[in-house]
Structure formats: structure tokens, C-alpha cells
Amino acid sequence: MTIDLFESDLRKDLRSAVDRICADYPDDYWRSIDRDRLYPEKFVEALTETGCLGALVPEEFGGLGLGMGDASVILEQINANGANAGPVHAQLYTMGALLRHGTDEQKRKYLPDIASGDIRLQAFAITEPTAGSDTTNISTRAVRDGDSYVINGQKVFISRVQHSDLMLVLARTTPKEEVKKKSDGLSVFLLDMRELEGITARPIRTMVNHETNELFFDNVRVPASSLVGEEGQGFKHVLDGMNAERILVAAECIGDGRWFIDRTTKYVRERVVFGRPIGANQGVQFPIARAHINLESADLMRWRASDLFDAGLPCGAEANMAKLLASEASWEAANAALQFHGGYGMTEEYDIERKFRETRLYQIAPISTNMILSYVGQHVLEMPRSF
Numbered sequence: 056m057t058i059d060l061f062e063s064d065l066r067k068d069l070r071s072a073v074d075r076i077c078a079d080y081p082d083d084y085w086r087s088i089d090r091d092r093l094y095p096e097k098f099v100e101a102l103t104e105t106g107c108l109g110a111l112v113p114e115e116f117g118g119l120g121l122g123m124g125d126a127s128v129i130l131e132q133i134n135a136n137g138a139n140a141g142p143v144h145a146q147l148y149t150m151g152a153l154l155r156h157g158t159d160e161q162k163r164k165y166l167p168d169i170a171s172g173d174i175r176l177q178a179f180a181i182t183e184p185t186a187g188s189d190t191t192n193i194s195t196r197a198v199r200d201g202d203s204y205v206i207n208g209q210k211v212f213i214s215r216v217q218h219s220d221l222m223l224v225l226a227r228t229t230p231k232e233e234v235k236k237k238s239d240g241l242s243v244f245l246l247d248m249r250e251l252e253g254i255t256a257r258p259i260r261t262m263v264n265h266e267t268n269e270l271f272f273d274n275v276r277v278p279a280s281s282l283v284g285e286e287g288q289g290f291k292h293v294l295d296g297m298n299a300e301r302i303l304v305a306a307e308c309i310g311d312g313r314w315f316i317d318r319t320t321k322y323v324r325e326r327v328v329f330g331r332p333i334g335a336n337q338g339v340q341f342p343i344a345r346a347h348i349n350l351e352s353a354d355l356m357r358w359r360a361s362d363l364f365d366a367g368l369p370c371g372a373e374a375n376m377a378k379l380l381a382s383e384a385s386w387e388a389a390n391a392a393l394q395f396h397g398g399y400g401m402t403e404e405y406d407i408e409r410k411f412r413e414t415r416l417y418q419i420a421p422i423s424t425n426m427i428l429s430y431v432g433q434h435v436l437e438m439p440r441s442f
Contacts, residue, residue, distance in 0.1 A: 065121075065125060066124075066125060066128045069107070069125060069128045069129055069132070070128060070132045072105050072107065073102075073107070073129055073132040073133055073136065074132065074136065076098070076101050076102055076105065077132075077133065077136035077137075077138050078136075079101065080095070080097070080098045080101070080138060081137075082137055082406050084098070085137065085138055085139060085406070085409070086403060086404075086406065086409065088264065089264045089409050090403070092260075092264050093264075094142060094215075094217070094218050094266060095138075095139070095142055096218075098138065098142075099142060099143055099218075100172075102133075102143060103172035104172070106118070106119055106170070107119075107129050108143055108146045108147065108169075108170075108172060109169060109170030109171070109172070110125060110126040110129060110147060111123070111126050111147055111150045111154065111299075112150065112154075112166050112169060112170040113154075113166070116162060116163070116166035116167050116170055117166070117167040117170040117171060118166065118169075118170035119170075122361070122364075122365040123299060123302055123303075123361045123364040123365050124358060124361035124362065124365060126147050126303065127302055127303055127305075127306035127357065127361055128306070129147075130143075130144055130147070130303050130306050130307045130310065131306040131307065131309050131310035131313075132310060133307075133310060134307050134308075134309075134310030134311045134313075134314060135309075135310035135311075135313045135314050135317075136310075136314070137314050137318075137406060137410065139264075139413055140307050140310070141214070141263075141265055141307075141413070142177075142215065142218070142266070143177070144300075144303055144304070144307065145176070145177045145178065145179055145214070145215060145219075146169070146175060146176055146177055147299070147303055148179075148296055148299040148300040148303050149176050149177075149179050149223055149296055150176075150296070150299065151293075151295035151296035151297075151298065151299040151300075152223060152243055152283055152284070152292045152293055152295055152296045153165070153166075153176075153223075153245065153283060154295075155292070155295045156243070156283050156284030156285075156292045156295070157245070157283050157284070158280075158283075160280065161245060161280070161283065165221065165245070169221075174220040174221060175218060175219050175220050175221070176219060176220070176221040176222075176223070177214075177215040177218055177219035178213055178214065178215055178216045178219040178221070178222035178223070178248075179213070179222070179223050179296065179300075180210040180213045180222055180223065180224045180225065180270060181193070181210070181224075181225045181293065182210060182211055182212050182213070183195060183208070183209060183210055183211060184209060184211045184269075188422065188423060188426050190225070190241075190290065190293075191237035191238050191241070191290065192231075192237070193208075193225065193226070193227060193241070194208060194227065195207070195208025195209065195210065195224070195225075195226045195227065195272060196208055196226060196227050196228075197226035197227070197228050197242060197244060197277075198228075199228070199279070200276075202278065202279050203276045203277060203278055203279060204228075204244065204276075204277050204279060204281065204282070205274055205275065205276050205277075206224065206226055206244070206272045206274075206275040206276075206277060207272055207273065207274060207275070208226065208272050209269070209270065209271055209272070210224075210269070210270040210272075211259075211269045211270070212259070212267055212268075212269075212420070213256075213267070213268050213269070213270050214265050214266050214267050214268070215266050216248075216256045216266075216268050216270065217256065217266060217268075218266065219248070220247065220248060220249055221245060221246065221247055221248065222245075222246045222248055223243060223244070223245055223246075223283070223293075223296070224243070224244045224246055224272075225241055225242070225243055225244075225289055225290075225293055226241070226242060226244065226289075227240055227241055227242075228240060228241070228242040228286055228287060228289075229287055234287075238290040238291070239287055239288075239290075240287050241287065241288075241289040241290045242282060242283075242284075242286045242287060242288070242289040243282070243283040243284060243289040243292050243293055244277055244281045244282055244283065245281050245283050246275075246277055246281060247281075251275055251276075251277065252275070253272060253273045253274050253275040253276070254270060254271070254272055254273075254275055255270070255271040255273065256268040256269070256270055257269045257270075257271070262412050262415075263412050263413055263415075263416050265416070294371065297374075297421070297422075298360075298364060298370055298371055298374040299364065299374075300421050301360070301374035301375055301377060301378040301421070301422070302357065302360045302361055302364060302370075302374050302377060302378070304378055304381075304382070304417055304421060305353065305356070305357045305360070305374075305377040305378045305380070305381035305382070306357055306381070307417070308353070308378075308381035308382045308384070308385035308414060308417050309350060309353060309354050309357060309381050309384075309385070311385045311388070311389070311410060311413065311414040312346065312350040312353075312381070312384050312385035312387075312388040312389075312414075313350065314410060315346075315385070315388035315389050315391070315392040315407075315410065315414075316343060316346060316347050316350065316388050316391075316392075318392060318406075318407070319343055319388070319391055319392045319395055319396070320334070320343060322395065322396060323339050323340075323343070323395055333395065339395055342387075342390075342391045342394070342395075343388075343391050343395070345387070346384060346387040346388040346391050347388075349380070349383070349384040349387060350381075350384040350385070350387075350388060352380065352384070353377065353380035353381040353383075353384045354381070356373060356376050356377040356380050356381075357377045357381060359373050359377070360373035360374045360376075360377040371430070371434070372430070372431060372434065372435045375422070375427045375430055375431065376427070376431065378417070378421075378422065378427065379424055379427045379428075381417075382414075382417040382418055382424070383418075383424070385414045385417065386414060386415060386417075386418060389407075389410065389411045389414050389415070392407050392410075392411070393407055393408070393411055429441050429442060
């Protein structure tokens with residue numbers, strides 16, 4: 056589909072690299088992975104070998120040292136090929152807190168191996184069963200005990216734990232009743248799960264093959280050096296990761312949308328009913344064209360958010376708006392694809408139903424559409440808090 060004619064050579068090269076890898080992992084690969092609920096290990100290994108998963112790691116630590124916009128191209132192109140970037144996207148967006156707030160020792164210890172793929176940072180544990188989207192209301196506690204912190208609590212909807220060596224965890228280090236602001240008293244920890252005991256993962260089967268888990272922390276003792284940034288300021292620190300997450304998920308949705316539109320336009324040009332291609336009917340043409348227009352508009356917000364992020368400027372509003380616009384445009388394209396493929400769209404072999412399920416996730420994750428509207432209403436338009 057449409058790609059900016061003025062796109063840099065680097066981004067064109069990134070797209071080409073992803074295209075070459077995806078060519079070796081066509082639809083039937085992803086179909087079988089989805090059917091059997093497997094992790095796409097071979098695909099992840101092939102992508103890792105290119106260095107793409109170390110895109111945001113600075114060159115001094117062995118990474119590519121790219122910007123957010125460059126990294127977003129990688130995930131977009133994976134989905135535009137009909138693959139699923141979900142199994143690898145956290146390796147990119149979890150970098151925010153570590154890169155901007157981690158100690159020099161933490162960076163030297165972990166970043167080179169993350170860049171090379173020798174260790175994986177794919178798990179980001181924030182959400183809890185009783186808190187949901189109200190992050191400041193989490194109850195998982197981390198209590199200082201000498202040179203350690205002891206973590207107890209529960210997390211839910213945490214993905215890829217079984218395929219991650221490291222995990223970022225947000226926990227409360229100061230009780231809620233002892234802080235002035237609800238967002239104070241939260242801290243971020245980088246856990247090396249290869250060295251820890253007391254973490255139990257219970258898989259949750261969902262409509263999407265996303266390796267989702269419920270986690271239980273039972274007196275998990277971690278070294279004090281696991282703390283990322285300043286104690287009690289973890290909510291601010293994870294915002295860097297959250298903004299990166301919003302931007303990268305927006306890019307994934309744009310990739311999905313382009314895949315849906317590409318598949319659907321080809322199908323409606325070739326599918327003949329009542330003696331004419333169904334794509335000649337305005338009732339078919341117009342919804343697809345509108346989805347394309349909305350997708351291209353969302354793409355512009357993706358680039359705006361990426362540019363602000365890379366410049367180190369506030370981008371919370373733009374990142375959230377990019378995610379909302381892209382997820383809705385992709386969902387619109389998905390609906391058109393399913394509608395105009397008819398019964399074939401419901402069959403496994405056409406892959407529409409698989410991608411339909413995958414892109415539907417982003418209406419509610421990593422943040423729901425309504426939460427974004429609340430954020431914009433309060434923080435951008437300065438209306439009263441709605442919750």
C-alpha cells in the first residue's frame with residue numbers, strides 16, 4: 056500500500072529486511088502457530104539475527120541506535136506481511152524505562168545481550184486483577200529489606216513470560232495512604248528471572264495467541280540494584296515505556312490495516328458475482344476506500360508521535376491519539392475484509408479470521424479506547440476529570 060515517497064533509505068532497507076524474513080514464514084506458518092498456540096521461535100530467531108530487536112539499543116551497547124520512527128517501521132512491516140509482531144514488540148517498547156532511567160551498570164550488564172538476542176526482555180508486568188487500567192491503584196508490594204527488595208502480589212494479562220529472561224515489574228514501595236499523589240510511591244524493577252524464585256505463571260487462554268499469563272509473586276527477593284530509576288517515581292518512569300508502546304502498537308495496527316486492505320482489494324477485483332466483480336459495487340468500494348483514508352490519516356499521527364518521542368519532547372497525547380486512530384482504522388479495515396470475503400473470510404485458510412482476532416485486541420490493549428478519550432478530554436482539552 057501507500058508508503059511515503061520521501062521515506063529515508065534506512066527505513067526502506069528495514070522494510071526490505073523484514074520482507075525477506077517474512078517471505079520464509081508465509082501464511083501457513085502463522086496459521087499453524089495460531090492453531091497450535093505456539094510461540095514463533097524460528098521467526099523470532101531469524102528476526103533477532105538481523106539486529107532489528109536491538110533497534111533502540113544505542114550503538115555503544117551493540118544495538119542499531121535507531122529512533123522510534125525507525126523501530127516502528129519494523130513492526131508495521133511484520134504485520135503488513137500477514138505475520139504477527141506481538142511476540143517481539145515488547146523487546147522494543149520496554150526499552151523506554153531502562154534506556155532513560157536505568158543506571159550505567161544496568162545498561163552495561165543487560166543491553167549488549169539484549170541487542171545480540173542472547174537474552175530477551177519481553178515481559179512488562181503492570182496490570183493487576185483488581186486495578187485494571189487504574190495503574191495507580193495496584194497493590195503488588197516491594198518492601199526494602201537490607202540490600203534487597205521482597206516482592207509480593209499478583210499481575211494479570213502479562214505476555215511472553217515463558218520466552219523472556221528479564222521482566223520489568225511495577226510495584227508499590229510506599230503504601231497509598233502515605234503518599235500525597237496516587238501516582239507516587241510506585242517503583243520499577245528489572246527482574247532477571249533466571250536467578251529468581253517465587254514467581255508462578257498461570258497461562259490464560261484467550262482468543263488471540265499472545266502467550267498471556269497471570270503471575271503470582273510469593274516473597275520474591277530481588278537485589279536492590281534491580282531498581283530502575285528513583286524509588287517512588289516508577290509511574291513517571293514507565294510512562295516512557297508506555298508512550299513507546301502506544302506508538303509501536305499504532306504502527307502494528309497500520310501494518311494490519313494495510314494487509315487487510317491489500318487482501319481485500321485484490322479479492323474484490325477478482326471475485327465475480329452476478330456477472331461483474333464485486334469491487335465494482337459502490338457498497339463494496341466505499342467502505343474499503345474509507346478504511347484506507349482513515350488508515351493513512353492515522354499514519355500521520357504515528358509519525359508525529361514518533362518525531363516528538365525521538366526529540367525527547369512530551370508526546371503522551373500524540374502517542375495515545377496515534378494508537379486510537381490506528382487501532383480503529385485497522386478494525387475498520389478488518390470488518391471490511393471479513394464482510395466482503397463473505398463465508399471465505401470465516402475460514403482458516405484465508406487468514407482473515409486470524410488477523411481479525413489479532414487486530415481486535417488493540418481496541419482494549421495496551422490501553423482501551425475509552426481511557427484514551429478520557430486522557431485527551433482531561434489533559435488536552437482541560438475538561439473535568441471523568442473518573
